[in-house]
Amino acid sequence: AQKITQTQPGMFVQEKEAVTLDCTYDTSDQSYGLFWYKQPSSGEMIFLIYQGSYDEQNATEGRYSLNFQKARKSANLVISASQLGDSAMYFCAMREGPYNFNKFYFGSGTKLNVKP
Amino acid sequence: NAGVTQTPKFRVLKTGQSMTLLCAQDMNHEYMYWYRQDPGMGLRLIHYSVGEGTTAKGEVPDGYNVSRLKKQNFLLGLESAAPSQTSVYFCASTSAILNTEAFFGQGTRLTVV
Numbered sequence: 458a459q460k461i462t463q464t465q466p467g468m469f470v471q472e473k474e475a476v477t478l479d480c481t482y483d484t485s486d487q488s489y490g491l492f493w494y495k496q497p498s499s500g501e502m503i504f505l506i507y508q509g510s511y512d513e514q515n516a517t518e519g520r521y522s523l524n525f526q527k528a529r530k531s532a533n534l535v536i537s538a539s540q541l542g543d544s545a546m547y548f549c550a551m552r553e554g555p556y557n558f559n560k561f562y563f564g565s566g567t568k569l570n571v572k573p
Numbered sequence: 574n575a576g577v578t579q580t581p582k583f584r585v586l587k588t589g590q591s592m593t594l595l596c597a598q599d600m601n602h603e604y605m606y607w608y609r610q611d612p613g614m615g616l617r618l619i620h621y622s623v624g625e626g627t628t629a630k631g632e633v634p635d636g637y638n639v640s641r642l643k644k645q646n647f648l649l650g651l652e653s654a655a656p657s658q659t660s661v662y663f664c665a666s667t668s669a670i671l672n673t674e675a676f677f678g679q680g681t682r683l684t685v686v
Contacts, residue, residue, distance in 0.1 A: 461615075463615075466613070488671060490671050490672055492674055492675070500661070500679070500680050501677065501679055501680070502663065502665075502675075502677035504674040504675075504676075507672055507674060509671065509672055548615060548616065550675070552667075552671065552675070554671065555669075555671075558604075558621065558623050558629065559604050559623070559667065559669070559671070560606075560618060560621060560631070561606060561618070561665065561667070561675050562618065562632075563608070563615045563616040563617075564615050565613060565614055565615040566615050
């Protein structure tokens with residue numbers, strides 16, 4: 458079974474609008490972490506935001522927020538006020554806990570295009 | 574502040590040749606990982622290490638071997654390269670603290686012809 462599922466291979470958003478990138482995960486661990494990364498066309502992996510499995514509040518980092526719904530095992534990324542520089546590939550990732558050796562699993566990614 | 578450094582950045586191999594990719598981190602991280610990135614498939618875990626002298630298989634280990642003789646280095650070997658191993662390879666490392674992200678190298682673009 459897939460550990461991380463991203464069902465949107467590509468998305469378009471108008472500049473200055475908000476966009477939600479979907480992510481669902483699968484784990485039997487009680488303690489785990491959820492992450493989002495951005496990969497621009499230059500190829501580097503840029504960490505955006507983190508949510509812990511025990512965190513009750515949704516994480517926010519500037520224009521990024523993570524909509525965490527634990528019971529549904531979803532961790533959607535919300536980008537507010539999209540900018541042209543947000544055009545990139547976005548990966549959702551899960552870090553399992555120590556009993557599963559802290560392995561990181563990644564989804565297949567969503568390519569976001571921001572239109573002027 | 575180098576972080577995670579991968580060597581080389583680009584390589585072209587002929588089928589059947591061997592090579593080693595080197596990953597070095599200067600953050601004293603316990604955990605290190607090798608991934609391959611293919612279009613439409615995201616990053617898939619090849620092998621990982623939870624500490625010096627220990628390695629384990631990930632999701633797609635076949636055709637690869639790894640070693641971690643020093644805490645800061647994690648080597649990925651291809652003994653007999655195949656065209657199916659054409660990919661972008663990423664190394665990553667992280668600390669034992671659960672809320673720490675994975676830090677990535679810049680990637681190695683490998684083409685097997």
